[in-house]
Amino acid sequence: MAPEFPFVTEADDHCESPLDAYHDIMPLLKHLSGNETEKFCIYDPYYCDGGVTRNLNELGFPNVYNRKEDCYAVWSDVDQCPKFDCLVTNPPYSTDHIERLVKHVTSSTFTTGKPWFLLLPQWVHKKEFYQAATDALRPFYLVPHKRYVYVPPKDFRESRKSDVHKKSSPFVSMWYVYGGSAKQTEAIIRTYLQIQNAPCDLARSKSALRDLRRKKR
Numbered sequence: 670m671a672p673e674f675p676f677v678t679e680a681d682d683h684c685e686s687p688l689d690a691y692h693d694i695m696p697l698l699k700h701l702s703g704n705e706t707e708k709f710c711i712y713d714p715y716y717c718d719g720g721v722t723r724n725l726n727e728l729g730f731p732n733v734y735n736r737k738e739d740c741y742a743v744w745s746d747v748d749q750c751p752k753f754d755c756l757v758t759n760p761p762y763s764t765d766h767i768e769r770l771v772k773h774v775t776s777s778t779f780t781t782g783k784p785w786f787l788l789l790p791q792w793v794h795k796k797e798f799y800q801a802a803t804d805a806l807r808p809f810y811l812v813p814h815k816r817y818v819y820v821p822p823k824d825f826r827e828s829r830k831s832d833v834h835k836k837s838s839p840f841v842s843m844w845y846v847y848g849g850s851a852k853q854t855e856a857i858i859r860t861y862l863q864i865q866n867a868p869c870d871l872a873r874s875k876s877a878l879r880d881l882r883r884k885k886r
């Protein structure tokens with residue numbers, strides 16, 4: 670039987686981020702944690718089947734907050750918001766979830782100084798709502814050399830007959846990263862640039878993303 674959630678869900682949104690996506694940002698999470706990965710609390714507000722906790726635990730981050738609760742209700746009450754060191758998430762792509770997430774992490778109600786890593790389709794950086802919200806923050810982008818493939822948990826899409834939906838990567842995705850401050854963003858960019866044979870291309874801006882696309886053609 671398909672599981673129940675205390676919020677409205679769309680079947681196609683039930684896809685968990687793969688281990689390799691987390692693996693690609695590990696050096697940056699380690700940097701931000703000051704190599705104290707045991708204490709470092711990672712918050713993923715969107716709950717599917719707990720895969721995020723299992724993946725991050727496997728990579729050495731035991732302190733993960735990812736619960737089956739309506740994140741919008743949580744965000745609406747400051748006292749309910751969990752304490753965390755860094756937000757790492759892949760939101761649902763349906764309706765206005767991406768826009769709500771981007772607005773939240775760039776708002777004054779979001780804990781100031783907290784870094785975020787958003788795994789989003791590449792088209793998001795061209796959207797007006799995204800540009801308006803992030804213009805002053807200047808996040809950067811990690812574009813994986815190998816496209817991430819998302820896996821729906823078993824039985825979550827039982828009504829589907831088509832095999833097409835068993836594994837899915839409907840959009841090419843990449844990491845949108847902000848270090849919590851301009852200084853911290855620069856520091857993690859430097860950390861990333863020191864990695865030999867890095868699994869992602871780093872782009873500092875929208876125009877750098879365009880240059881990357883042209884280079885790949």
Ligand SMILES: C[S@@+](CC[C@H](N)C(=O)[O-])C[C@H]1O[C@@H](n2cnc3c(N)ncnc32)[C@H](O)[C@@H]1O
Nearest residue numbers: 676683684685686715716717739740759760761
């Ligand atoms: C694309 S999945 C990603 C799950 C997880 N964040 C990950 O990266 O593996 C998005 C999930 O968001 C959940 N979701 C939808 N609305 C939500 C809400 N209001 N609060 C919390 N989670 C929600 C859905 O259950 C869906 O499985």
